[in-house]
Amino acid sequence: MTILIINQKGNIKSISNMLLKCSVNSKITEDPSEIINANKVILPGVGSFDYAMNFLKENKLDEAIKIFIRKKTNYLLGICLGMQLLFEDSEEGVEKGLGLIKGNIIKFKSNNNAFKIPHMGWNYVEKNSPISKFNLIKQRFYFAHSYYAKIKNDNLNSYTSNYIEKFPAIVEHDNILGFQFHPEKSHIYGKNILNEFIKL
């Protein structure tokens, strides 16, 4: 099996490095037809919401992703900003998101510099919904983000993490999955969850 990684003109090498560690080949692509026919696609996210959305649109990748997920037997995984792109819109920009999951991306707010933003570092995730494809017990992952998802349907938020307030760490909507953390930079914990994704 080869997992496709949607090119984001940025730091995505670490994802293919980790997949290689999981003994899976990956291919970085920006070809819509290749994506439509794939089995598993990873949508990383680099930079700002608008920058990433514009890149997807310019390359007709937004349409390709929407056609891809209709098949339902395949899987799309958004990582970090890539997860945020799955939602409707973001306080970070003016562009519309992919709108595959209902909800909005909002910014962490902190008074008096008590909590630093970005939320940067390791944090635990906790189960939020009884239905999940992942089985995580007291796992921690590496986060680096200033924005988080306000999801409409809480049942789609399988795991939460906590920084200033509870926020979605993992979202799951049928074959559309999103990780707010970076599994590719989360040592054995990241490797384990990517292995679970590979086995789906």
Place this chain on the structure above:
Amino acid sequence: MKILKRIIPVLLLHNDLLYKTKKFTNPKYIGDPINAVKIFNEKGADEIIILDILASKQQKKINFDLLESILSECFMPVCYGGGINDLSTAKKIFDIGVEKVSIKSALFNKNSHKLIRDISNIYGSQSVVVCIDIKKNFFGKYYIVSNDLSKKYNIDIINFIKLLIESGAGEILIQFVDNDGMMNGQDINYINKISKNISVPLISLGGIGSEDNIEKSFNFGANAVAAGSFFVFNGPHKAVLISYKNFLIEE
């Protein structure tokens, strides 16, 4: 809510080999960087910072091949600093798989704010670290100093940092030159002063010699503590032995 604070090993590259300095001078040979990073990776380090201490000083080319070999077996976040003075160099570093670039010498170039803005627009502010070397003089006044300690910048440090954050810096790495390699603890009052005044995470580097030192820096406002000697030297004779443990994490 329990926040896991990061403890970060710092590796200094000097002609592609690892060295450790004292007060920014007397580089002592430590070993091979690929092997060292591999060990830190196996020990589950929270993150790693690699600084080339000659790259900007000697206008030396960054050894991208070496960085790439280091990165291929590195499943933790990596910050690289040294010789990044334009967007295209930063881009090459990110392409290799580095998460964060640390900008230091270029902070005093004319277009420094544009560089930070450009990198953060494309890669996000979480990927831009600004590194500031601080020295205290005889009268207790703090200065930013250049790499080779030849230049002192007499500016309002807090304000300088705030403007960099406004331009897009997502993390501040403060390096205490006087404490470098001394393993006697960090300047906790100064950590506190900076931390209270900034909105982004603060990493403090220089002077860590014990877990107690690390805890103190955290208590005074550091969001992450970085150290060199503490992770590479062992025992009273300072034998080279790489070790790592984040004592705050129970598993």
